[in-house]
Amino acid sequence: MPARITTVAFEGAEARRVEAEVVLTKGPVAFSVVGLGDKAVAESRERVRGAFAGVGLSLPGGKRIVANLSPADLPKEGTHFDLPIALAMMIVMGILPEDALNEYVVLGELKLDGSIAPVAGALPAAIAASSYGMGLICPFDNGPEAAWAGDVKILAPRSIIALINHFKGHFVLEPPVRGKRAEPHKAMDLKEVKGQEVPKRALEIAAAGGHNLLFVGPPGSGKSMLAQRLPGILPSMSNLELLETSQIWSMAGLIARGELTNERPFRAPHHSASMAALTGGGVRAKPGEMSLAHNGVLFLDELPEFSPQALDSLRQPLETNEIVVARANHHIKYPARVQLVAAMNPCKCGHGGVGRGSCGKAPRCLKDYQGRVSGPLMDRIDLQIDVPAVTAMDMALPAPAEGSDEVRLRVESARQLQAERAHRLDLAPGNALNATAHGSGLEQICNLDPTAKTLLTQAAQQTGLSARGWTRTLRLARTIADLEQSGSVLRRHVAEALVYRRTGPFNEDSPAGFAQAPVHASSRL
Numbered sequence: 001m002p003a004r005i006t007t008v009a010f011e012g013a014e015a016r017r018v019e020a021e022v023v024l025t026k027g028p029v030a031f032s033v034v035g036l037g038d039k040a041v042a043e044s045r046e047r048v049r050g051a052f053a054g055v056g057l058s059l060p061g062g063k064r065i066v067a068n069l070s071p072a073d074l075p076k077e078g079t080h081f082d083l084p085i086a087l088a089m090m091i092v093m094g095i096l097p098e099d100a101l102n103e104y105v106v107l108g109e110l111k112l113d114g115s116i117a118p119v120a121g122a123l124p125a126a127i128a129a130s131s132y133g134m135g136l137i138c139p140f141d142n143g144p145e146a147a148w149a150g151d152v153k154i155l156a157p158r159s160i161i162a163l164i165n166h167f168k169g170h171f172v173l174e175p176p177v178r179g180k181r182a183e184p185h186k187a188m189d190l191k192e193v194k195g196q197e198v199p200k201r202a203l204e205i206a207a208a209g210g211h212n213l214l215f216v217g218p219p220g221s222g223k224s225m226l227a228q229r230l231p232g233i234l235p236s237m238s239n240l241e242l243l244e245t246s247q248i249w250s251m252a253g254l255i256a257r258g259e260l261t262n263e264r265p266f267r268a269p270h271h272s273a274s275m276a277a278l279t280g281g282g283v284r285a286k287p288g289e290m291s292l293a294h295n296g297v298l299f300l301d302e303l304p305e306f307s308p309q310a311l312d313s314l315r316q317p318l319e320t321n322e323i324v325v326a327r328a329n330h331h332i333k334y335p336a337r338v339q340l341v342a343a344m345n346p347c348k349c350g351h352g353g354v355g356r357g358s359c360g361k362a363p364r365c366l367k368d369y370q371g372r373v374s375g376p377l378m379d380r381i382d383l384q385i386d387v388p389a390v391t392a393m394d395m396a397l398p399a400p401a402e403g404s405d406e407v408r409l410r411v412e413s414a415r416q417l418q419a420e421r422a423h424r425l426d427l428a429p430g431n432a433l434n435a436t437a438h439g440s441g442l443e444q445i446c447n448l449d450p451t452a453k454t455l456l457t458q459a460a461q462q463t464g465l466s467a468r469g470w471t472r473t474l475r476l477a478r479t480i481a482d483l484e485q486s487g488s489v490l491r492r493h494v495a496e497a498l499v500y501r502r503t504g505p506f507n508e509d510s511p512a513g514f515a516q517a518p519v520h521a522s523s524r525l
Contacts, residue, residue, distance in 0.1 A: 001023075002068075002385045003022050003023075003088040004020070005019070005091075005106050005328075006018070006105050006106065006132070006134065007105060007106050007107055007120075008078070008124075009076045010077070010121050010124065010251060011074075011325075011330070011333075012285075013333075013334055013335060015124045015125050015127070016074060016122065017128070017132065018069055018071070018076065019068065019069070019252050020067065020068075020084035020088050020106075021070060021387035022066070022085060022088035022089050023068075024064070024065060026064065029062060029064060031059065031067075032226045033068075034066065034067070034068050034241050035067075035068050035069030035072045035074075036072055036073060036075050037069060037075075037081070038075070038077045040079050041076050041077070041079075041081055045067070045085075046162055046396075047082050047109070048082060048085055048170070050110075051082070051110040051114045051160060053112075054111075054112050054113040054114040055113075055114035055161050055441045057095075057506035059089070060092075062203075066392075069081060074330075075330055076479075078119065078120070079119060080243075082109060083109070084107065086160060087101055087160075090145075090164070095164065096127060096164065096286075097167070101137070101167075103134050104136065104155070105128065105129040105137070106138075107119060107125055108138060108142075109139070110160070112133065114159050115159045116140065116157060116158060117139060117141075119138075120251055120252065120253035122136075122143075122145045122146040122250060123147045123149060123246055123250035124251065125138065125214070126138070126146035126149035126154065127149045127243075127247070130150065135152060135154060136149075136152055136153070136154050137155045137156075137157070137267075138155075142156065142258075143175075143178055144179035144257060144258025144259075145179055145255050146176065147176050147178035147322050148243075148246065153175070155175075156175075156176045157173055167440070170274050175482060176258075179257055179258025179259045180257075181260060181262070184261065187231055187232030187404060188232055189404045190229050190233070190400070191399045191403035191404070193226060193229065193400070194394045194395055194397055194399070196222055196388075196394075198385065199222070199226050203226055203229070203233070204233065204411060204475070205483065206230070206341070206382070207230060207411045208410070208479050208482060208483055209434035209479030209482070210433040210434065210436065210481065211435045211475070211476060212339065212342075212344045212381045212383070212435070213227075213340070213341045213381065214303070214343070214381045214383065215341075215342070215343045215385055216343075216384065216385065216386055216387065217345070217389070218351045219350045220347060220389065221352075221387045222387060224343055225424070227341045228266075228299075229404060230341060231264055231296075231297060232403050232408070234297075234412065235408070235412045236263070237262050242260060244295060244335060245294050245295045245296070246260050248291050248292060249285050249292065252286060252289055252292060263351035263388065264295060264296035265293045265294065265295065265297070266292075266296055267277055267289045267292050267297070267299065269298075269310065270299070271301065271303075271305035271306045273306070274491075275310040275313045276288065277289060277310075278290055278310050278313060279291075279313045279323050279325070279336075280332075280334050288323070288334075289338050290317055290338055291335065294336055294338060295337060297338065297339050298340050298341070299341045300340070300343070302343070302344060303343065303344040303345050303373055304344055304370065304373055306394065308372060311374065311377055312376075312377065314340070315374075315376055315380065317336045318338075321335065321337040321385040322335050322336055323335075338492065340380075340381065344370075347361075347366045347369045347370075348365055349361075379469055380472075380475050382418050382472050382512065383499065398426050401404070403434065410483060414479065414483050415433070417485065418433060419432050422441075422445075425441070427444075434475045434478045434479045435475055437478070438483075445478055446477075446478050446489050449488050452457075452477070452489050452490055456474070456494050456498075465501075469501060473494070474497075476494040476497035476501065477489045477496070478493075480496050481493045
């Protein structure tokens with residue numbers, strides 16, 4: 001009879017149940033591992049053979065050993081199948097009782113001395129085990145991470161000898177202690193930013209509603225400085241968000257010593273990053289930067305310098321909040337609910353068409369450079385802000401009286417208002433933030449004043465605002481109203497939202513080369 005051990009295969013951020021079966025049969029002496037595994041899975045037979053030799057055990061002689069990972073049509077990747085195969089082998093050999101491991105999900109990589117090496121994905125594996133009503137056996141170094149899953153019986157041995165002794169009653173393994181909460185990093189403060197009142201206002205609005213944001217300005221104007229201070233005004237993650245994000249980081253092997261943090265992720269990939277690096281993929285389809293920034297911020301500095309293919313791969317995830325990595329034989333999904341913040345110079349020279357150091361090739365240089373970012377991607381960015389150069393007068397001023405702490409209080413108040421409204425209107429949890437509201441839920445939360453609706457309609461007709469642009473303008477206006485604790489979206493809220501949306505045509509006289517806001521939107525307040 002074959003021995004069976006329950007383990008998991010990772011498909012995106014999810015753990016799928018897999019049975020590791022081992023049987024001894026007649027035939028040519030061999031050790032085969034089947035079940036649609038990758039190269040790392042195929043090599044597990046040598047690691048198991050070496051680990052057995054390292055602890056003084058030998059494989060059954062004169063027998064053909066077959067290890068099967070069922071279901072056989074599910075692709076398997078990684079080294080964490082070593083331990084379940086080895087334990088199933090021990091059951092077949094009579095070293096462990098047949099029913100000893102019936103209540104456990106097992107994963108771990110074996111070293112040649114019999115010790116168990118850490119693997120990626122311990123937290124989602126523990127959550128999956130909990131959903132099966134089972135415990136988890138994982139490497140010692142993964143124990144503090146797996147313990148975050150809650151009420152799950154966890155064994156975290158250092159070696160297979162320690163595990164054998166536990167089940168034989170010679171030694172009892174203590175359950176691992178949950179990892180500590182990582183100390184939050186000292187956030188950069190908005191008090192360090194002098195001048196730039198409009199960009200700081202836009203940053204606050206973006207934080208309050210979770211909106212995508214683009215800063216456009218010459219070098220040294222403070223675009224990256226502003227973006228790096230966004231985490232300092234964002235509220236901490238909820239417990240559900242913490243669990244979602246930590247599962248992805250666990251899959252990527254980025255959780256050290258089992259320490260989790262409530263800080264929202266802030267990922268800032270270099271502009272040389274490929275499409276696979278941003279969205280996920282590669283041989284083993286690991287999560288990309290966009291998924292690692294789930295529930296946090298993805299900052300793209302020097303936006304036009306990214307490859308057009310990489311940028312356009314973000315368009316669909318920004319709408320659906322998930323990434324689908326397609327393969328010939330299967331599809332992998334990763335969550336990707338991110339706030340996109342980007343920065344760019346107005347042209348290749350950096351200074352645009354007017355002012356000191358202006359580009360002599362304007363407006364053609366501006367159009368060519370900005371044309372590297374596709375229109376559909378720009379349409380998904382709610383706030384597009386000109387960041388002018390900081391003057392000597394600004395630098396001579398004392399630090400601003402208001403910093404990140406004061407702004408964060410207003411942001412938290414606005415987000416609390418959105419959460420209460422979503423609960424009152426029975427909206428889906430993913431529809432709570434203004435930036436993600438859609439359909440009938442968006443109509444319920446907006447409550448447009450008649451004059452505000454008239455202004456938005458006129459602006460849409462005169463500037464050719466797309467349907468997506470209409471929706472995103474409504475979301476932005478709702479956030480501006482929330483910062484004022486206003487129940488209705490008024491005319492001035494829509495007017496300010498239109499200014500940030502920059503719905504007009506290209507204008508070479510703009511310092512950044514982008515269109516100025518519609519005149520009628522601000523002149524009729």
